Amino acid sequence: MKISNQLLKTPLLITGNKQISLADFAGNYIVLYFYPKDNTSGCTQEGQEFKNIHAAFVKEKCVVLGVSRDTLQSHEKFKANYQFPFELITDSEKTLCQAFAVIKEKSMYGKKYLGIERSTFLIDKQGKLIHEWRKVKVKDHAAEVLNYIKNL
Numbered sequence: 001m002k003i004s005n006q007l008l009k010t011p012l013l014i015t016g017n018k019q020i021s022l023a024d025f026a027g028n029y030i031v032l033y034f035y036p037k038d039n040t041s042g043c044t045q046e047g048q049e050f051k052n053i054h055a056a057f058v059k060e061k062c063v064v065l066g067v068s069r070d071t072l073q074s075h076e077k078f079k080a081n082y083q084f085p086f087e088l089i090t091d092s093e094k095t096l097c098q099a100f101a102v103i104k105e106k107s108m109y110g111k112k113y114l115g116i117e118r119s120t121f122l123i124d125k126q127g128k129l130i131h132e133w134r135k136v137k138v139k140d141h142a143a144e145v146l147n148y149i150k151n152l
Contacts, residue, residue, distance in 0.1 A: 002128050007099050013072055014065070014087040015079045022123065029062035030123040031145055033136075034102045036116045038070045038078035038088075042138050046118070047084055049142035054085045060149050061125070067091050068116060100132075120145055 008023040022030060033050065035043040050057075050064050057064050064086040070078070075088040089096065097103050097116060104117040118136040122145065123129055131148060133141070 003099075003123060005127075007095075008127050010095055012096070013090050015072070015075050016087065017072060018087075020087075023127070025063045026127065027061070027125050029060065029125060029149055031057065031062055031064045031120060031149075032067055032096070032100070032123065033064070033118075033120040033145075034067045034097065034100065034116050035118055037068060038074045039081070042118070043068070044078075044082060046136075046138045046141065047078070047082055049138070049140070050086065051082065051084050053142055053146055056146055057149070060146070062149055065089055067096055069094065069097065122148065 003022070009021050011019045011021055014020055033046065035046055037043055047066060050066070054064060066084070066086065066088040068088070069091050071092065072090045075090055079088055091097050094103065100119065100121055102116050102119045103114050105112055106115045106117070117134065118138070120133040120136055120141065121129055122131040133145070
């Protein structure tokens with residue numbers, strides 16, 4: 001699936017209070033991993049797993065970007081607390097969440113709400129979506145994504 005040029009060029013706010021677009025990373029693979037909430041146990045573990053093997057992603061010419069609906073301030077603290085070497089995208093307008101259809105009905109303590117379903121997407125060097133992982137289980141997920149890239 002080709003990602004639309006409009007989506008590739010959409011301005012996105014990332015940690016460091018910078019604006020980027022996915023098109024800025026042309027010529028690299030892009031791993032977009034969507035997670036529900038900063039500073040929660042599963043999201044922290046997932047971020048740490050990507051952090052621990054980040055150098056291997058860089059070696060494969062792959063940019064890792066975390067995405068959630070949290071505020072930029074929350075992302076800044078989360079990134080600093082765990083020293084993530086990659087940027088976090090704040091998607092409060094749900095632009096990416098809707099484009100990748102990751103907003104799903106969830107349930108906690110019997111209450112239903114809409115939230116991000118943990119999902120990861122791999123975009124190739126030409127801006128084409130080449131793989132997706134839905135309903136991700138955190139443990140060893142980053143290594144699974146890396147292995148997929150290495151076997152392309």
